[in-house]
Amino acid sequence: xxxxxxxxxxxxxxxxxxxxxxxxxxxxxxxxxxxxxxxxxxxxxxxxxxxxxxxxxxxxxxxxxxxxxxxxxxxxxxxxxxxxxxxxxxxxxxxxxxxxxxxxxxxxxxxxxx
Amino acid sequence: xxxxxxxxxxxxxxxxxxxxxxxxxxxxxxxxxxxxxxxxxxxxxxxxxxxxxxxxxxxxxxxxxxxxxxxxxxxxxxxxxxxxxxxxxxxxxxxxxxxxxxxxxxxxxxxxxx
Numbered sequence: 001x002x003x004x005x006x007x008x009x010x011x012x013x014x015x016x017x018x019x020x021x022x023x024x025x026x027x028x029x030x031x032x033x034x035x036x037x038x039x040x041x042x043x044x045x046x047x048x049x050x051x052x053x054x055x056x057x058x059x060x061x062x063x064x065x066x067x068x069x070x071x072x073x074x075x076x077x078x079x080x081x082x083x084x085x086x087x088x089x090x091x092x093x094x095x096x097x098x099x100x101x102x103x104x105x106x107x108x109x110x111x112x113x114x
Numbered sequence: 115x116x117x118x119x120x121x122x123x124x125x126x127x128x129x130x131x132x133x134x135x136x137x138x139x140x141x142x143x144x145x146x147x148x149x150x151x152x153x154x155x156x157x158x159x160x161x162x163x164x165x166x167x168x169x170x171x172x173x174x175x176x177x178x179x180x181x182x183x184x185x186x187x188x189x190x191x192x193x194x195x196x197x198x199x200x201x202x203x204x205x206x207x208x209x210x211x212x213x214x215x216x217x218x219x220x221x222x223x224x225x226x227x228x
Contacts, residue, residue, distance in 0.1 A: 016126035
């Protein structure tokens with residue numbers, strides 16, 4: 001559970017930056033090399049590499065080096081973790097709405113039977 | 115678009131912490147006062163208030179002061195923004211899978227017609 005939680009910390013942290021989200025958007029269309037990914041950004045390569053490493057450490061992307069070229073690809077599992085966390089939140093809200101509706105229905109019935 | 119992106123930065127940043135996610139989990143069951151929210155955490159109030167302010171600035175919660183009690187409640191809109199960002203990512207992957215399938219089908223047909 002603690003491990004799941006710290007994994008979520010890293011995923012959300014990785015998503016909290018427009019450059020990293022743009023990289024994920026590009027990789028959503030298919031794998032790409034670091035130099036291809038860096039092209040749209042007006043950023044020095046070492047700064048760009050920090051973003052790539054953060055994405056890789058969070059698990060959102062995998063990278064693989066072949067010869068002198070490092071290729072990056074999306075890993076869908078962390079996205080599924082975020083979706084399942086969001087679903088759990090939504091389930092809490094819906095359970096609450098159900099309880100409120102039940103309460104209102106019972107109050108209405110009690111009012112009628114008086 | 116830039117505003118939407120910086121809003122997402124703040125939301126993901128707010129979600130990247132186990133205390134803040136636990137507070138959201140508690141508020142998912144219904145509004146609560148700051149002191150009620152702080153109770154499960156072994157944390158000084160000023161530190162806890164930093165988490166509350168970060169959640170409020172991201173839009174994930176709203177707070178309202180009545181007399182000496184500040185009450186917090188979930189705001190669902192930022193959650194919907196995250197869900198829609200995730201759906202957009204998923205749509206990219208699915209479009210790619212469709213293109214790959216189309217390519218494989220065409221290659222198969224071409225192979226047969228030779």
